[in-house]
Amino acid sequence: MLHTIKKMLRIIDKNLTILAVLEQKMKGRQTFVIKAKLTPYFSHCPHCTYTKDPFTEKQAVVKNGTKISRIRFDSFNHIPLVMELAKQRYFCRACMRHWTAQSYFVAPHCFIAKHVQTKILALLKEKISLRLIASLCHVSITTVIRVLKSTEVYLPTRKQTYLPSVLMVDEFRSHTSLEDKMSFICANGKTGQLVDILPSRKLNYLVHYFQKYSNRDCVQFLVTDMNAAYFQLIPRVFPQAKLIIDRFHVVQHLNRAFNTFRIKEVARLRQENKHHLANRLKSNWRFLLKDRVNINPSMYKTWRNFRAPKFPYLTEAMMIDRLLDFSPALRFTYQVFHELTEAFRRKDHERFFEQLQTLPDQLDETFRTTISHLLSYKEGIRNAMIYPYSNGKLEAMNTHIKTLKRVSYGFKSFQNMKTRIFLMNDLIKMT
Ligand SMILES: [Zn+2]
Structure with missing residues (x-):
């Protein structure tokens, strides 16, 4: 039975004997306490390697009391688990030295089992806070940080x-x-x-x-x-x-320039007291940025701000066309904008830069300056169209x-x- 407990704790130290399993309150929490003792056999002294005391011819290594330490393990069935381990102390008659038995699952001067450290390490790979890791492992946040710091050397x-x-x-x-x-x-x-x-x-x-x-x-x-x-x-x-x-930033730059111009047009329409037109242009902005290849030309449905009883059913293409009817400047800019993005998507860098260099004069000044800005990155943008990175x-x-x-x-x-x-x-x- 007690051997099975060892198996469950995943301890393979043959010198460790489990004496009892108790349940008691510790720091106000119900805790499993496993009493165990660690008594490895020493045939000779690990310091001076003598097996017998040269003067008295008696066994050199003798047992010399125990040292009890409390080792924290991973929780068992959501109940914290600690081991009260009585480590055997030894004395060597030949060299007069004392030492304590050490177990493989806990480092010297440490009171947290390696099992817990492994769990902390696994949790550190997840996107969770250090505080949560500390509470999941029943350790302090300092311990978690210490485990984190110990991995730094492996960076x-x-x-x-x-x-x-x-x-x-x-x-x-x-x-x-x-x-x-x-x-x-x-x-x-x-x-x-x-x-x-x-x-x-x-x-x-x-x-x-x-x-x-x-x-x-x-x-x-x-x-x-x-x-x-x-x-x-x-x-x-x-x-x-x-x-x-x-390349996503190039498209983003173009989209942003076009959107800024559209917002300007919305403001202009409002100034001219055409609020209904302005609202339609405002709420359907996404469709103006849509790649023209993907616009649906055949399915009739009702659209936002073009509600059905008042308006006839429209296809997506017809709805966009109506939006562009509100402002000739917008229609013109829409053409230029889409020709540019299409050349970019086709990776036709010659066409793209030719268009950028010969932008028509009727274009809005801000829009033109914004997209001309791309010319200063000509080399980089051309490479974006040539190479797959x-x-x-x-x-x-x-x-x-x-x-x-x-x-x-x-x-x-x-x-x-x-x-x-x-x-x-x-x-x-x-x-
Ligand atoms: Zn010795």
């Missing part, structure tokens, strides 16, 4: 000396670092594997950081968005790299980081956050 960034041939770079808000509110993140563009997270995104810091890599020449592509100035890294640290502007995987990773930050109510320590992000991505291998 792959400690021994990494090479960069991938496609490097994705981005930033995310961290609030943990003193020098910068934004943290820098980079990953392998082919596999999506995280490369590193840095506390600052400042250019000089990044240049200094990347200079320590010896294979900087092997970086062929640097994928980034248009918001940040990471393309300046290319001449300074990646001489062979080509810039790729993330984008920042999609990195953006997905950023979303996970955001979730982790939210459930943890922010991080005080940048290092802890970094370790947890690596744990979350299963990149810390402890061997």
